[in-house]
Amino acid sequence: MTTKDRIYRSPAAIAGGVLLLAIAAWLGIDALVQGTGRTPWLALAAMILVIPLVVAFTLRPAVFAGEDRLRVRNPFRVIVLPWSQISGFRSGYSNEVVAATGTKYQLWAIPVSLRARKKAARRTARAAAGEPAGGRRSPGLGLGFPSTGSVADAKDAADGPLRAETDKVMDELRDLWESREKAESAQGEVSVRWAYEVLGPVLAGAVLLVILIATG
Structure with a gap:
């Protein structure tokens, strides 16, 4: 085929x-x-x-x-x-x-989009730091748990660096x-x-x- x-x-x-x-x-x-x-x-x-x-x-x-x-x-x-x-x-x-x-x-x-590369690099850095995509760390409702954004970004970081x-x-x-x-x-x-x-x-x-x- x-x-x-x-x-x-x-x-x-x-x-x-x-x-x-x-x-x-x-x-x-x-x-x-x-x-x-x-x-x-x-x-x-x-x-x-x-x-x-x-x-x-x-x-x-x-x-x-x-x-x-x-x-x-x-x-x-x-x-x-x-x-x-x-x-x-x-x-x-x-x-x-x-x-x-x-x-x-x-x-x-x-x-090539240098802007997209820089954006992906910033997202990778935030994910590695456990921050949500918005760029600020969520308080996790004061219970010590990460926000949904933090969990998703952390999962992306575990899968490897984000790419343009x-x-x-x-x-x-x-x-x-x-x-x-x-x-x-x-x-x-x-x-x-x-x-x-x-x-x-x-x-x-x-x-x-x-x-x-x-x-x-």
Whole structure:
């Protein structure tokens, strides 16, 4: 039985992309309909340039983790890495997968949130101290018993340090890689393909915009 790929995307990026596309469509269509002279042509060129870029950096990025390989869909490239060709994952200011050759590929769909990491670290510290999530120790009704929040946080501390969501995703990818890297079906070579379906419209829009500005 074939197992479906696990798909990882950024909800915040998708929401932001939808909003930006709505604004671009609103302004662009208004300029096309209401504009005079060269304005509609400039608006058209700008839309051809901007809309693919917005899609590329917000809606397009995704990471597909299957039984045999990891497929990384970044703004302008698609990288397919069999699990056997991965040497590790790195999380710093960005999340990256490292190929066996040493080449690093950024995981655009799994952005690092330093704020979320700090929040998780604070929660871990409070849990270790027996404090509730609100940050103040409960008096426990004066009976010497910990509050419900204290008990829950203490249980979380016992299970291990709390992690930011994207760090949990990286842990899942590491676990899948470690369990599948020796599998016969997970062998092969790394492939990288440029996203010409994105680069083509962007280049066309940029050329048209330059021509219109230069001949204006």
